[in-house]
Amino acid sequence: MLDETMRSVSKAQSLKDIGTPCLLLDRDRMDRNVGRLRERLDRLGVALRPHLKTAKSVDAAQRVMTSPSGPATVSTLKEAEQFARAGVTDLIYAVGVSPDKIDRILALRADGVDLAVTLDTVEQAWVVAEASRRTGDPIPALIEIDCDGHRSGVLPGDAAKLVGIARALEEGGRLRGVLTHAGASYGAVGDAALRACAEVERASAVQAATLLRDAGFACPVVSVGSTPTAHFAETLDGVTEVRAGVFVFFDLVMAGIGVCAIDDVALSVLATVIGHQREKGWILVDAGWMAMSRDRGTAKQKIDQGYGLVCDIDGKPFGDLILSDANQEHGIVTVRPGSNARLPDLPIGTRVRILPNHACATGAQHGAYQVVRSGSDAIEAVWPRFGGW
């Protein structure tokens, strides 16, 4: 854990002298990304409950949430505990709850955090109901809906299962609503496909909520969300809130499916040239997979970005220059296979920025964000980030 004092830069540092590899966050791009989605959801009349699993940073969360106390979404209890300590009191833990997690959930709730859990089986509902009865604290839960077959959840039309879970839950706990995530939207490409994913996500959640209400349950919350669908939904009728995470930073996978432009990507890894294999057309840099992550999310997209798209120190892409292979601490920069672009002359010591395939995965490799402004090479601040569970 970085010390509080690390949040302001004690010695003025710049992109030219900071140690590499390190994680850069362009705050202007981030603020623009956040502003764009907020405005869109305001227009659609739904609340934004950002997923803080991407940033895992209190400083970033404060710029993303619509109020200092939330609402927000988390993927681990560590996130819930860290954000609760920073004053966030309205949280959904959006990964299926298991019995071993109950004590930490109860502790957070006893501390005044309105932490809701997610589940999709009667067995989990029994566990939540029993803990609620035992403590006299009715734990709120959302039933996860499987809108596109990619992960967990109850099928949206499975009234018997939905009602069975709701009944088991309300023997002590409390049904807060339904929740779904259109994970399949990450594989959609283009406006029409993304709009279709968004509508499937919306309609599935609303269908499940309607079945529950028809059976006599209030089901006040209808929660949907993924970054692609949040940006392409044409209507969100019946939905009360949208969860999205990666939109804060965006990345090459999101650019590849058409959700953002390359110059919306706010996260990059600053690296230094450490060698050349000239006859092979290779430039070696000190950012390998440890700095970029092993995520190869663009491998199946139309444009394979390798381990990342290489830009100059100011963040301008060279064009068809990618991190085509990576060892733990070595990256191999080449022209993209099939391109006619020329390899730039980057002497040893040259600094480059590398845009990541997947912001959540690359972020997780680093202990802090070096915060910069567009068009400046000064490090404005250092925002610690945490990992673990």
Add this chain to the structure above:
Amino acid sequence: MLDETMRSVSKAQSLKDIGTPCLLLDRDRMDRNVGRLRERLDRLGVALRPHLKTAKSVDAAQRVMTSPSGPATVSTLKEAEQFARAGVTDLIYAVGVSPDKIDRILALRADGVDLAVTLDTVEQAWVVAEASRRTGDPIPALIEIDCDGHRSGVLPGDAAKLVGIARALEEGGRLRGVLTHAGASYGAVGDAALRACAEVERASAVQAATLLRDAGFACPVVSVGSTPTAHFAETLDGVTEVRAGVFVFFDLVMAGIGVCAIDDVALSVLATVIGHQREKGWILVDAGWMAMSRDRGTAKQKIDQGYGLVCDIDGKPFGDLILSDANQEHGIVTVRPGSNARLPDLPIGTRVRILPNHACATGAQHGAYQVVRSGSDAIEAVWPRFGGW
């Protein structure tokens, strides 16, 4: 950074009650792996200089190194600084040096650490020589040799380049020797191919050292190493030391190429069952790619292990049960495609251990090792590990 007091387990914990996901280290398997390679290298008459980039843990390093002060290898200056603080004084930084790293290297050397650097260009040699002259501290350097075309280094027969680098270096610095890494051995399969890789690695390093000695340079160190070649070299004539890293823990990639058995793998991720999609044959667990890493190193091997091989809580593989897909905090466990194995009945709350594809990558996702003994479910100790640069 975890507190020192975390190293001993304050409240007795076991695999049944510790929070999941978490990283388990079977100390008996680790000790066996270390003992096997030590004995092998003793027989071949060369020193072991373990690569500490895999463990990134002072506690683990102390069991792996042949003395408390080293020798050892590091891939980042953060590792050098952390291990130096713990008393390790004989280190090679085995990633090509760049000008921005010199100040931290000089600081470590001024503190009494015999830290040698690695380089493969005249430009880097100039930088090292200039810093050496400036401080009156001749920085030792190893010339990296490219034995199999996979990364950095000078071709082993390129006498002109080798001598040019050595001359530039000795204008202030000091030629410590040559260093190579048979990275291509990770793609070799079977005894014959692995023995051939080892011999190429040995012969390349010795050839380069001979050329340098013929030109009048002492070149005392001839350093080779990768886990596969270290275990398959038939002779290491002319070599003075072997670097290897992943052998400490082993992993599924190493098992896939025949360097170890599955039951040598000392690292695993403990996870909890959080759901089922029974009609699809899926079991959901709370270990996704955040806990396992995005490494898919077995994807191109004969047996694709997905994101990991699933075992029971005692570490016994179920047989053909793998983590076939992963979201950030969700893992999807299935029978391996093509297998006739039956999906075991694992109720919500069941604990499993998942063996990783790549120990270095999976380790890096966690802040500590939960140390266990073979056949026991008690957590014996918690060893912190560090990340960053």
